[in-house]
Structures are given as C-alpha cells and as structure tokens.
Amino acid sequence: MRGRLILLLLVAALVLLPLGLKNYGIYLLSLWAISTVAALGLNLTLGYAGQVSLAQAAFVGIGAYVSALLTTNGVDFWVALPLAGLLCFVVGLLLGFPALRVQHHYLAFVTLGFNVLVFLVLRNEEWLTGGSYGVSDIPRPAVFGFATDRPLAFYYLTLGFLAAAGLALWLLVRSPWGRAFTALRENPMRAASLGIDIRTYTLLAFAIGSALGGLAGAFYAPLVEFIDPTPFHPAASLALLLMVAVGGSGYFFAPFLGAALVILLPEWLRFSEGLYLMLYALLVMVLMAYCPSGLCGLWVRFQARMRARGAGLAEGGRP
Amino acid sequence: MSPLLEVRDMRRSFGAIQAVDGVSFAVRQGEILGIVGPNGSGKTTLFNCILGQIRPHSGEVRLDGVAVSGLSPARLSRLGIGRTFQMLQVFGGMNVRDNLIVAAQEHTGSLASRLFSPPDAGFGARAEEMLDFFKLRHLADQPAGDCSFGQQKLLDIAMALMAGPRLVLLDEPAGGVNPATLSELHDMLGRLNREKGASFVVIEHNMDFVMSLCDRILVLVEGRVLAEGAPGEIQKNPAVIEAYLGN
Numbered sequence: 001m002r003g004r005l006i007l008l009l010l011v012a013a014l015v016l017l018p019l020g021l022k023n024y025g026i027y028l029l030s031l032w033a034i035s036t037v038a039a040l041g042l043n044l045t046l047g048y049a050g051q052v053s054l055a056q057a058a059f060v061g062i063g064a065y066v067s068a069l070l071t072t073n074g075v076d077f078w079v080a081l082p083l084a085g086l087l088c089f090v091v092g093l094l095l096g097f098p099a100l101r102v103q104h105h106y107l108a109f110v111t112l113g114f115n116v117l118v119f120l121v122l123r124n125e126e127w128l129t130g131g132s133y134g135v136s137d138i139p140r141p142a143v144f145g146f147a148t149d150r151p152l153a154f155y156y157l158t159l160g161f162l163a164a165a166g167l168a169l170w171l172l173v174r175s176p177w178g179r180a181f182t183a184l185r186e187n188p189m190r191a192a193s194l195g196i197d198i199r200t201y202t203l204l205a206f207a208i209g210s211a212l213g214g215l216a217g218a219f220y221a222p223l224v225e226f227i228d229p230t231p232f233h234p235a236a237s238l239a240l241l242l243m244v245a246v247g248g249s250g251y252f253f254a255p256f257l258g259a260a261l262v263i264l265l266p267e268w269l270r271f272s273e274g275l276y277l278m279l280y281a282l283l284v285m286v287l288m289a290y291c292p293s294g295l296c297g298l299w300v301r302f303q304a305r306m307r308a309r310g311a312g313l314a315e316g317g318r319p
Numbered sequence: 320m321s322p323l324l325e326v327r328d329m330r331r332s333f334g335a336i337q338a339v340d341g342v343s344f345a346v347r348q349g350e351i352l353g354i355v356g357p358n359g360s361g362k363t364t365l366f367n368c369i370l371g372q373i374r375p376h377s378g379e380v381r382l383d384g385v386a387v388s389g390l391s392p393a394r395l396s397r398l399g400i401g402r403t404f405q406m407l408q409v410f411g412g413m414n415v416r417d418n419l420i421v422a423a424q425e426h427t428g429s430l431a432s433r434l435f436s437p438p439d440a441g442f443g444a445r446a447e448e449m450l451d452f453f454k455l456r457h458l459a460d461q462p463a464g465d466c467s468f469g470q471q472k473l474l475d476i477a478m479a480l481m482a483g484p485r486l487v488l489l490d491e492p493a494g495g496v497n498p499a500t501l502s503e504l505h506d507m508l509g510r511l512n513r514e515k516g517a518s519f520v521v522i523e524h525n526m527d528f529v530m531s532l533c534d535r536i537l538v539l540v541e542g543r544v545l546a547e548g549a550p551g552e553i554q555k556n557p558a559v560i561e562a563y564l565g566n
Contacts, residue, residue, distance in 0.1 A: 172434075174438050175433070175434055175435070175436070175438060176420075176421075176424045176433040176434075176436060176438070176440040177433060177434050179413070179417055179420065179421045179424065179440075180421065180424070180425070180433075182410065182412065182413060182421075183410050183413070183421045186410040186411065186412055186413070187408055187410060189372070189392075189404075189408070190404070190408035190409075190410070191421075192391065192392040192393045192396070193370070193372075193392050193393075193396055193401075193402050193404070193408075193479075194393075194396055194421065194422045194423075194425065194478065194479075194481075194482075195393050195396035195397040195425035195426055195482065196393060196421070196425050197391075197393045197425070198393065200430065250412075
C-alpha cells in the first residue's frame with residue numbers, strides 16, 4: 001500500500017514538475033524519460049537475463065535513424081515507431097544468434113564490436129544517413145490531432161511512452177517468461193535441467209531489450225529534431241550500462257533512478273564550474289565501490305537494517 | 320515391454336582417463352535403482368552422459384523404448400526425466416514458490432502461451448501441494464537462498480518432481496543432510512515411489528540410506544559395472560567388499 005502511494009506521488013511529481021521549468025529543464029526530463037526506456041531494455045537483457053550487452057546505444061541509433069528518415073520523408077511517426085522497434089527486435093535476434101554462444105566479457109566485446117560497426121555505417125553511408133551531417137528538421141508527432149511541437153507537450157508524450165513501456169515490462173518480468181529469464185541468469189545449467197530452453201529465452205531477452213532501445217531511439221529523434229551519429233557512439237552504450245549499474249542491475253526501478261542520476265546529476269553539479277564532471281565521476285566511483293548493487297540495492301539494505309532495528313526494539317533489546 | 324530407461328554401452332573419457340567405460344543398465348517402471356561406487360568411479364559422468372549435459376563418445380539411451388541419445392538437457396527434461404545435481408542448485412534470488420513454478424512451467428503449452436498465461440503458469444495448485452509434501456509451506460515467500468541447507472536440498476528435489484517426471488535421477492540426495500531431515504527425505508522418496516509409482520535412479524555414498532531405499536543396486540568401479548543385484552546380495556559380494564575396503 002505504501003509502495004503504491006509513493007508511486008502515485010512520484011507520477012504526480014513527474015506531471016507537475018515541468019510546469020515550473022524552463023525549456024532546457026523540460027528537455028532534460030524528456031531525455032530522462034527516453035533514456036529510461038532504453039535502460040529498461042538493457043536491464044532486461046543484463047539485469048534479468050544476465051547477458052552483458054554493450055550495444056544498447058547502437059539499437060537506440062537504429063531506432064532514431066529509422067524514425068528520422070521515415071518521418072522526414074512523409075511517413076507518419078506512429079507507423080515509423082513500431083517499425084523501429086520491429087527492426088531492432090529482428091537485428092537483435094540476428095546479432096544474438098551467433099553472439100549469444102559466448103558469455104560475460106566475451107559477449108561484451110562482440111556487442112561492442114557491433115556498436116562500432118553501426119556507428120561507422122551511420123557515419124560513412126552518406127547516401128542513407130547523411131553521414132556526419134546527419135538528418136535535420138525531424139518533425140514531432142501529433143497525438144490524436146494534437147501537435148507536440150512545444151517542449152511541454154512533447155514531454156508529456158515521452159512520459160506516456162515511459163509509462164506504457166514500464167507497464168509492459170512490469171507485466172513481462174512477472175510472467176512465466178520473466179521467471180525463465182531470471183532462472184537462466186541465476187543458473188543456466190539448472191534451468192536447462194528443468195526444461196527451460198536457454199537459447200530461446202536468451203535470444204528473446206536480448207531481442208526485446210534491443211527493441212526497447214529502438215523504440216526509445218524513435219522518440220529521441222523528434223526530441224532533438226536533428227540527429228548525427230555522435231550520440232550513438234559506443235561510449236553512449238557505456239552510459240546506458242552505467243544507468244543500469246548505478247540504479248541496481250536486476251531491480252525493476254533501477255533504470256528510472258540510474259537514468260536520473262546519469263542525466264540530471266551532472267546538471268545539478270554545474271555550480272562547481274569546471275569540476276562538475278570530476279565530482280560526478282567520484283560520486284559514481286564511491287557508490288559503485290560501497291554498493292555494487294546500486295541505488296536500489298542501497299535502499300533494500302537500508303530497509304533490512306530498519307527492520308532489524310525494529311525487531312530488536314520489539315523484543316525489548318537494547319535501544 | 321521395454322524398460323522405462325535403458326542405457327547401452329555408454330563410454331566417455333577425459334584425456335587418458337576412461338571415466339565411463341561401457342556401462343549398460345536398465346530401470347523398470349516403478350523401480351528405485353541405486354548407483355554406488357568409490358569417488359571417481361564415473362557415477363556423475365554417467366548421469367551427465369544420459370542427460371545430455373556432456374556428450375558421450377559412444378552409447379545409447381532409450382526412454383520407453385524410444386532412442387533419446389543426443390537430445391539437449393531441456394528436451395530430456397520435457398520428455399519426463401527430472402534430475403538433481405550433486406551440488407545444491409536452487410535459484411537463490413527467487414522465492415521458494417517461484418522456484419517450484421519455474422521448474423514446471425516449460426512442460427506445458429507453447430512459448431507464446433506462456434507470455435500471456437497467468438503468472439503461476441497454471442502450476443499454482445501443484446506448487447502448494449509440493450510445499451505441503453516437502454514441509455516448506457512456511458518458507459514459500461522467502462528467497463530460496465535464505466533457507467537452510469537441508470531445506471534447500473528438499474526444495475531442490477521438489478523442483479525435480481514438480482512437472483511430474485516419469486523418472487528422476489538424484490545425485491547424492493543425502494549428501495550433507497542432517498539425520499532428522501535425512502530420514503524424512505528417505506520416507507518421502509519411498510512414499511512417492513509406493514503411492515505415485517515414481518521411478519528413481521539414486522547415486523549415493525550413504526550406504527544405510529541407499530541400501531534401505533533401493534530395489535536394486537549397481538556398483539560402478541573405474542567406469543565399469545562391477546556388480547548388480549538386490550541390496551542384500553551386493554552387501555555380501557566379495558568383489559564389492561574388496562573394491563571398497565581394498566585387500
């Protein structure tokens with residue numbers, strides 16, 4: 001019950017917060033919502049199914065370019081969006097088929113290589129992607145005839161997108177599929193001995209995670225209205241990985257917190273002028289060293305401590 | 320009528336070591352077969368070869384007369400052969416009830432149907448039954464990793480039984496279990512065998528446990544079958560005594 005109340009308050013805050021913000025603040029919140037969806041996808045692949053992928057930014061890039069190229073050529077956004085997701089699902093399957101033969105850091109390198117490849121294609125295939133000049137004048141979609149050209153309207157659209165993606169994923173991780181994903185992360189050999197087809201589920205987790213990246217990318221293009229290959233560099237995959245890790249890999253709410261920290265904290269630290277990125281790096285290092293299970297892990301630890309203290313008091317122990 | 324499980328001339332070596340060297344045996348429906356032998360006699364390798372965990376160099380496995388050699392562990396599980404491992408293998412981060420449900424959910428319906436099926440995948444009632452049978456009800460919502468070793472051992476076996484397999488291969492079920500839990504486990508396996516007709520193959524070092532539980536014993540030494548017979552005969556067999564005690 002208390003959890004639901006907190007969730008309701010947070011949603012209310014997300015709806016009301018931008019009313020007091022300038023355009024840049026609203027842009028950052030929209031970026032947070034979109035990045036959270038991409039990180040939700042990576043959290044499914046990494047946190048639930050245990051596959052280390054360093055290619056999430058590549059899928060965001062594929063989704064962004066599909067959305068940008070189609071909508072600038074007159075295709076409706078609501079047609080481009082599912083196509084972006086579908087293409088990334090298929091590419092995820094095609095990449096996963098050979099790549100998921102290997103695990104852990106080997107898989108990290110294979111996916112990193114894929115991200116480099118996608119980045120080079122985006123930069124060099126000028127006839128399709130515009131190369132370094134990118135794609136400009138990307139239109140923002142209309143929702144039931146309402147334009148989302150203004151920052152606030154587009155923010156509410158991304159918030160709705162985040163809510164839909166979050167709900168779908170919440171249902172997924174609670175379905176038998178989600179349980180199978182967790183089983184193969186925890187112990188693939190035991191999972192197989194219980195009839196769980198490791199290969200099928202690993203591929204599915206990877207492809208669904210990739211598709212969420214693609215959908216996020218499809219929203220990223222109209223947010224920035226101009227895209228070039230830079231934001232889809234492998235370094236961006238590391239930033240997405242950081243969001244999942246800082247939030248707490250394998251916890252449902254980790255991407256929400258992690259994306260907030262990775263996107264908003266540097267902005268809040270700007271008061272320190274040239275030092276802000278250093279401060280940010282130090283904070284992340286301290287958090288990861290002190291609590292590798294991230295912010296969500298920190299919260300679980302804190303709750304356990306409070307409960308233990310409560311139990312101690314109830315037994316009439318020392319205060 | 321063909322036996323429930325038939326293994327013919329199974330062979331597997333690791334480098335120069337012949338771990339399993341031409342083992343043949345059969346398990347009848349409703350039988351409990353014990354496999355004993357000194358450490359390194361190839362018992363676990365034999366299990367792994369039967370269950371597709373490692374590829375045997377030669378040999379054949381038949382389930383109900385149908386050749387199943389070379390199938391993946393997941394396929395064999397869905398065909399009705401359950402197993403436990405020597406080391407505890409529960410999903411520590413999942414609660415006890417989910418451990419049971421995940422152990423059965425793949426045995427029915429299609430992949431797509433499992434995406435839209437209710438969260439318990441239709442195995443909720445079966446899981447409750449198992450919780451009662453294995454006396455784990457009070458732990459149902461606890462993470463399995465927080466349970467005691469003995470409770471995890473019971474859960475491990477309950478998981479292997481969840482989908483209602485025709486045959487379960489147990490690798491040292493008694494290992495590390497305290498005497499009270501051990502006699503409970505003994506009774507449970509015996510009851511499952513008598514009341515539900517469950518068939519088992521049990522690898523075990525605890526002689527009291529295996530001799531009193533099993534209908535028939537297979538003795539493996541250096542990858543070969545040294546003797547086979549009723550527990551009473553095996554305990555008197557001079558070759559077996561020599562293999563265990565040396566001369």
